Amino acid sequence: MRELTIPESGPKRVLLNAAEQLFAKKGFEAVSVRDVTQFVKMNVAAVNYHFGSREGMLTLAIMHYTLPLNEERIARLESAERKTPGKPLALEEIIDAFVRPIITQNRKTELPEALFYQLLGRIFAANGDGLSQAYEENFRQLSDRFMRALGKALPTIPFDELASRFHFMSGGLIHLLTHRELLGKRAGSPMTMEAILGRFIRFAAAGLREGLAADASVKKGPQATFDF
């Protein structure tokens, strides 16, 4: 079993940076080990020497940002839950915990902003295609955790209906990441991810909440005290 520690400096990091950039730009299948090594003027053999194989490098590239991202997602969710123990969270809080880490993690990145979002989008979109088993298990736990929170926030909506809506929401998130450039097109300059996610949270919350009786929704309370 090959170790799975993500390098923070040195030639492995140089290679990974190049790989992540190219994967984000062209997609995982469209990038060869020669593309990566030539991009940083290293030898072809470097990839196999440092990562064992192309797949090893791919796995690290996928893990590098997604593991911290999903950790922050869980941390934000549980932090919000600790604030009002026992009470269900506001829908917007849950969704915010799911999407905001995308912005905060981007700030810690060596990748250009647009490429970071594209890379995440590609990883999310490929989920279920067997790109990286370890990450897919990580994501399965994550979505289970968020589904539990959603079930508590919307107890009157059947759980499998909620699962469908969470699925639709995830698709929207993936699409805005992979095709972000289409979003600012009419306005000339691209929207900030901050603005996009603000719109997305409201869109997704409305979709998830659909069908709730008006007064039941008002009396629900959480969003009445909603504030961040």
Next chain:
Amino acid sequence: MRELTIPESGPKRVLLNAAEQLFAKKGFEAVSVRDVTQFVKMNVAAVNYHFGSREGMLTLAIMHYTLPLNEERIARLESAERKTPGKPLALEEIIDAFVRPIITQNRKTELPEALFYQLLGRIFAANGDGLSQAYEENFRQLSDRFMRALGKALPTIPFDELASRFHFMSGGLIHLLTHRELLGKRAGSPMTMEAILGRFIRFAAAGLREGLAADASVKKGPQATFDF
């Protein structure tokens, strides 16, 4: 310029059927011309003889279902508009015109149901990646047409906000097509596309009309000042 007529029978159709099936299963980049020809026990040269190139075959595979699909989308939208001229359509009607043709077109295909949906999802997901210029132009016109209808149905929502929401909705649709198998998982057997799209229409309609003052079903409390 090579003609772009989609064959209805003969060896070209046999090859295209195989290509469509394999594209749906494995993705466009993961299928070689040898995969296609061996699948139906024809010679490797057949693809280049009949389609000029792999890309020619790919273009036809993309056009084959998407052109009739988008035609039906427009037809349904305009048929609904003709029923009550001048009046804006119900949101659900617009979305229905956008998604229902996916079901009706599936009935006309020679492809297994699940593969048809996967193929469409892959095509939609690749939109903007330059897979087929002709189709991308076709889709641009389609989304312009639907955005016009949405603008009339929701005149109080800023147009570019509406464009964002349409973008999110499209992502949800793509994701449910490409990863439909995840949707029936908890129930054991996969949901019918009919049931999925029913849920999707309600989800998307709620998301699109979010924040509408006239909408009594969802309250607007502190979110009115909610600003990301």
Next chain:
DNA sequence: TTACGATTGAATCGTTCGTTTGACTTTTGT
């Protein structure tokens, strides 16, 4: 300095890719 493990480099491995060729067979039109 010497010795040694870590790293790099150029060359090459075997495969697969899309495409082309030219001979062969089948179908079609007259």
Next chain:
DNA sequence: ACAAAAGTCAAACGAACGATTCAATCGTAA
């Protein structure tokens, strides 16, 4: 019947792929 057109076939093309080899080079501890 026969020539032209259309289609099929095995074989091969050059290019690119991931991976491997092995000698050269490096940094460092003895």
